[in-house]
Amino acid sequence: MASAALILALPACSGRPAGTADTDKPLRGVLTTPTDIDLDWTDDRPGVAGHLLEFATEKAGPYTVLDYLPRQVSDYRHPALMPHTTFHYRLRTYRGPVSRPAGAELPDGIRFTWTDASSDEDGFLLEMRRKNSTEYEPVAVVDPDVTATTLVTLPGEKNASFRIRAFVLGEQSNVVRLTTGE
Numbered sequence: 001m002a003s004a005a006l007i008l009a010l011p012a013c014s015g016r017p018a019g020t021a022d023t024d025k026p027l028r029g030v031l032t033t034p035t036d037i038d039l040d041w042t043d044d045r046p047g048v049a050g051h052l053l054e055f056a057t058e059k060a061g062p063y064t065v066l067d068y069l070p071r072q073v074s075d076y077r078h079p080a081l082m083p084h085t086t087f088h089y090r091l092r093t094y095r096g097p098v099s100r101p102a103g104a105e106l107p108d109g110i111r112f113t114w115t116d117a118s119s120d121e122d123g124f125l126l127e128m129r130r131k132n133s134t135e136y137e138p139v140a141v142v143d144p145d146v147t148a149t150t151l152v153t154l155p156g157e158k159n160a161s162f163r164i165r166a167f168v169l170g171e172q173s174n175v176v177r178l179t180t181g182e
Helices: none
Strands: 027-033 036-041 048-055 063-068 075-078 086-095 102-106 108-114 123-129 137-142 150-154 161-172 176-177
Touching: 027 086, 027 176, 036 086, 063 075, 063 137, 108 161, 123 150, 137 150
Parallel strands: none
Antiparallel strands: 027 036, 036 075, 048 063, 048 086, 086 161, 086 176, 102 108, 108 150, 123 137, 123 161
């Protein structure tokens, strides 16, 4: 059985950056400090569950995943970047059905299992809704055809609600190109 790769969430920026270029494109970006890039987007299309944000230092790639972001998130800060470097960003939608995984508590986490009922998924997202929250957010990514993963939990997270999403990636946004300073 393969295990999940945990997502390291970088802090998201608040609000829309001033001086944002390409206002007619879904993905926009601005260099807010010599080494910080703020990105934002709008996407109110029905059926979109969230977005996959990627970056590369060459337009043709290879692209690296920054984060899987739930639908309610529409901005992101990529901080403390290498000076004098060009970064290319793109956004991809994801959608897919959700189900409740079975969970077994472990001393330091929870072991989740589920049935793979889809044949064309790009992977699975383990999503968590923290106590006193109304929204789910991705906390782990699992490869296609894998039906189990373990999540190491922090205090209080064992009481959260969890679900599994078989996700399929959708279309890709425009590419935003920005060069850091200093």
